[in-house]
Amino acid sequence: MIVMTLRQHVSMCLVIAVCLFLPCEKSYLKAEEESVELYYDMLESDDETVRENGVRLILAREPKNRKALENYLELEEERGNYSEAIEWLKRLEGAGVLSKDQAEERCNRLQERLANQEHISIWENRLDRFKQKEQYSLALHEVRKLKAWYSARKTKAEARMPDLNKESGEYLDSESQRKNAKYYLSLYEETEKEILERLKN
Numbered sequence: 001m002i003v004m005t006l007r008q009h010v011s012m013c014l015v016i017a018v019c020l021f022l023p024c025e026k027s028y029l030k031a032e033e034e035s036v037e038l039y040y041d042m043l044e045s046d047d048e049t050v051r052e053n054g055v056r057l058i059l060a061r062e063p064k065n066r067k068a069l070e071n072y073l074e075l076e077e078e079r080g081n082y083s084e085a086i087e088w089l090k091r092l093e094g095a096g097v098l099s100k101d102q103a104e105e106r107c108n109r110l111q112e113r114l115a116n117q118e119h120i121s122i123w124e125n126r127l128d129r130f131k132q133k134e135q136y137s138l139a140l141h142e143v144r145k146l147k148a149w150y151s152a153r154k155t156k157a158e159a160r161m162p163d164l165n166k167e168s169g170e171y172l173d174s175e176s177q178r179k180n181a182k183y184y185l186s187l188y189e190e191t192e193k194e195i196l197e198r199l200k201n
């Protein structure tokens with residue numbers, strides 16, 4: 001009969017635990033590596049929702065990951081979400097991915113596009129595309145952005161603040177601006193109703 005001291009008994013238990021744990025740890029690490037590879041593959045997807053999910057998964061692990069941050073910036077630019085893109089530029093600068101001068105230059109370009117209302121055309125095109133593809137949840141998101149934009153323009157007109165007409169590039173007087181905003185707001189309210197009906201069916 002073999003009699004072990006308490007120290008020997010504890011040592012043996014530790015050895016057994018390590019032998020049991022190591023294969024599990026290796027399997028876990030392998031699965032984790034495969035998950036990370038999948039996240040990076042998601043960034044190459046043609047589906048912007050898949051790309052966005054990939055970005056979020058990577059940033060949850062590495063908040064300053066350059067590739068993920070740049071992808072989100074590109075996504076917001078493609079979507080015409082220039083205000084959000086400017087916020088992502090600040091994150092890129094904060095992460096050391098862009099210098100202050102580089103971030104400022106890109107920020108100025110985005111602000112110029114915003115001032116020229118280029119985002120409105122992008123939102124309108126995306127709305128039409130999603131409707132044609134019967135992707136009504138995505139279409140609803142776009143029409144609500146357009147509604148919010150024209151609602152803000154209408155409020156601005158009622159406060160008698162001049163605004164730019166995106167079609168002519170000329171400044172509208174407050175009454176013309178109010179009529180213009182009211183027309184588009186009404187148009188997109190009807191579009192929203194149509195989309196909601198589609199979603200019910």
